[in-house]
Amino acid sequence: MSELLPPDSRTNAAEFTVSEISNALKRTVEDAFGNVRVRGEISGFRGPHSSGHAYFSLKDDRARIDAVIWRTTFQRLKFKPEEGMEVIATGRLTTYPGKSTYQIVIDNLEPAGAGALMALLEERRKKLAAEGLFDEARKRPLPFMPRVIGVVTSPTGAVIRDIIHRISDRFPLHVLVWPVRVQGETTGAEVSAAVAGFNALDPLGSVPRPDLIIVARGGGSLEDLWGFNDEAVVRAVAASAIPVISAVGHETDWTLIDHAADMRAPTPTGAAELAVPVKAELVATVASLTARLRGCMSRSGERKRQALRAAARALPSADQLLALPRRRFDEAAARLGRGLEVEIERKAARLAQARLSPAVLSRRVSGARTLFDRAATQLPRCVDASLRSRRSDFRQAALRLRIEPMVGRLKSERARVAVLAQRGDTAFVSRTRLTKARLVQASRLMENLSYRSVLERGYAVVRGGSDQLVDSTAAVIAGDRLTIEFADGKAGAIATGEAASRPRLRSRPKAAADPDTQGSLF
Numbered sequence: 001m002s003e004l005l006p007p008d009s010r011t012n013a014a015e016f017t018v019s020e021i022s023n024a025l026k027r028t029v030e031d032a033f034g035n036v037r038v039r040g041e042i043s044g045f046r047g048p049h050s051s052g053h054a055y056f057s058l059k060d061d062r063a064r065i066d067a068v069i070w071r072t073t074f075q076r077l078k079f080k081p082e083e084g085m086e087v088i089a090t091g092r093l094t095t096y097p098g099k100s101t102y103q104i105v106i107d108n109l110e111p112a113g114a115g116a117l118m119a120l121l122e123e124r125r126k127k128l129a130a131e132g133l134f135d136e137a138r139k140r141p142l143p144f145m146p147r148v149i150g151v152v153t154s155p156t157g158a159v160i161r162d163i164i165h166r167i168s169d170r171f172p173l174h175v176l177v178w179p180v181r182v183q184g185e186t187t188g189a190e191v192s193a194a195v196a197g198f199n200a201l202d203p204l205g206s207v208p209r210p211d212l213i214i215v216a217r218g219g220g221s222l223e224d225l226w227g228f229n230d231e232a233v234v235r236a237v238a239a240s241a242i243p244v245i246s247a248v249g250h251e252t253d254w255t256l257i258d259h260a261a262d263m264r265a266p267t268p269t270g271a272a273e274l275a276v277p278v279k280a281e282l283v284a285t286v287a288s289l290t291a292r293l294r295g296c297m298s299r300s301g302e303r304k305r306q307a308l309r310a311a312a313r314a315l316p317s318a319d320q321l322l323a324l325p326r327r328r329f330d331e332a333a334a335r336l337g338r339g340l341e342v343e344i345e346r347k348a349a350r351l352a353q354a355r356l357s358p359a360v361l362s363r364r365v366s367g368a369r370t371l372f373d374r375a376a377t378q379l380p381r382c383v384d385a386s387l388r389s390r391r392s393d394f395r396q397a398a399l400r401l402r403i404e405p406m407v408g409r410l411k412s413e414r415a416r417v418a419v420l421a422q423r424g425d426t427a428f429v430s431r432t433r434l435t436k437a438r439l440v441q442a443s444r445l446m447e448n449l450s451y452r453s454v455l456e457r458g459y460a461v462v463r464g465g466s467d468q469l470v471d472s473t474a475a476v477i478a479g480d481r482l483t484i485e486f487a488d489g490k491a492g493a494i495a496t497g498e499a500a501s502r503p504r505l506r507s508r509p510k511a512a513a514d515p516d517t518q519g520s521l522f
Contacts, residue, residue, distance in 0.1 A: 022097035033093035150210030166272035187227025192236035247271035
């Protein structure tokens with residue numbers, strides 16, 4: 001303490017300067033309250049000053065005390081002060097001589113019990129829910145078989161080892177780890193940056209973009225998990241284009257990120273089980289489905305084969321189908337020879353009746369001349385009558401007709417005549433081709449039915465001396481002169497041998513036929 005002033009003659013009290021009194025009070029307060037814990041409600045907090053320091057007050061229902069947090073301390077705080085929050089401040093009391101006030105310099109700040117944190121958490125949850133960040137319609141289904149999984153967690157904890165071990169057991173795949181702090185004041189910023197970073201990866205880049213993100217942390221108190229209640233983390237998860245699984249804390253713990261994520265897992269191990277299926281089960285399912293498919297195909301094939309056999313038994317055989325046509329063909333072949341003979345005889349009779357004689361021709365010419373003379377006598381009268389009728393019709397038609405319609409009709413008729421002429425030419429060509437085809441078919445049929453086609457296959461026709469057909473050895477005796485007709489000509493022969501020594505049997509007489517009449521092989 002500075003030297004005291006000389007005492008006044010009128011009093012024995014010592015005199016002090018203002019600075020002396022202020023400094024004395026400062027030392028007294030700091031010595032008496034070196035380290036204190038003060039509980040109160042934050043009042044007047046408007047955020048940190050431009051210098052980084054924070055100034056506000058702590059109050060209760062009967063008193064008020066100023067508080068200050070220096071910049072370096074404010075950056076280390078686990079909980080940031082907010083207006084109206086009830087906290088427990090740890091620090092030291094001091095005075096501020098410039099205003100003759102006392103204040104607490106805070107070194108640490110924590111909420112005043114879990115009730116205050118829960119109230120703050122509930123208020124923040126209602127705010128974000130009102131913005132629609134927790135709506136079920138926004139949540140997307142998880143991919144059934146992701147190729148790459150991104151994990152946001154601490155790289156040194158047991159959580160990442162549990163997740164990787166569980167994924168390796170169920171369905172081994174590529175896992176990307178984005179290391180973050182899962183406790184402390186930087187947790188919110190790091191987790192939100194990790195989620196945004198995974199979304200910013202190029203799907204075709206060197207680092208593959210994950211198909212699923214797992215945000216994981218082990219269990220802990222409400223204060224330990226407070227970083228996952230940060231508003232920035234909730235907004236980053238809600239804005240993620242990649243589905244997100246929240247696996248923060250144990251099954252009884254919950255944070256705001258659980259509401260924003262597409263799926264909440266009770267534990268980090270449960271998140272790994274939700275992310276990938278069991279490969280062995282998938283293989284067994286595929287094998288079972290393959291066996292079922294093969295069995296179904298086998299049974300279906302067997303049923304179709306049985307149906308085909310039943311249908312085949314109900315159908316007639318080829319012999320049954322061809323029996324009736326074969327019989328008709330045999331009957332037609334048997335009638336063909338006799339039919340040819342009858343047709344030839346009929347044609348010969350008609351030809352005999354159609355032969356002309358001079359008397360018949362004279363009678364026909366005389367009758368034709370009579371008809372001609374009669375027509376010549378009537379022709380002039382008929383012509384005159386026809387001309388008069390045509391002239392009358394023409395005059396009446398000339399009165400009704402005009403030249404213009406006639407010209408149009410003439411053109412249309414000419415076009416019609418041209419079309420008819422073209423159609424006539426086409427019809428004539430078609431008719432000619434059809435007639436030619438029928439003629440060729442008839443020629444082939446005649447050649448096939450002629451005995452000469454049989455001769456070309458190596459057979460011969462034997463005729464006797466009177467040019468009668470020899471159809472058995474009984475009709476030939478030794479010494480008979482025979483004529484043998486081959487395909488390329490005829491040759492003479494004399495009957496000899498054992499067959500010729502048999503008595504000659506004459507066949508029943510046949511009607512005399514024209515030498516040029518075709519014989520029969522039937």
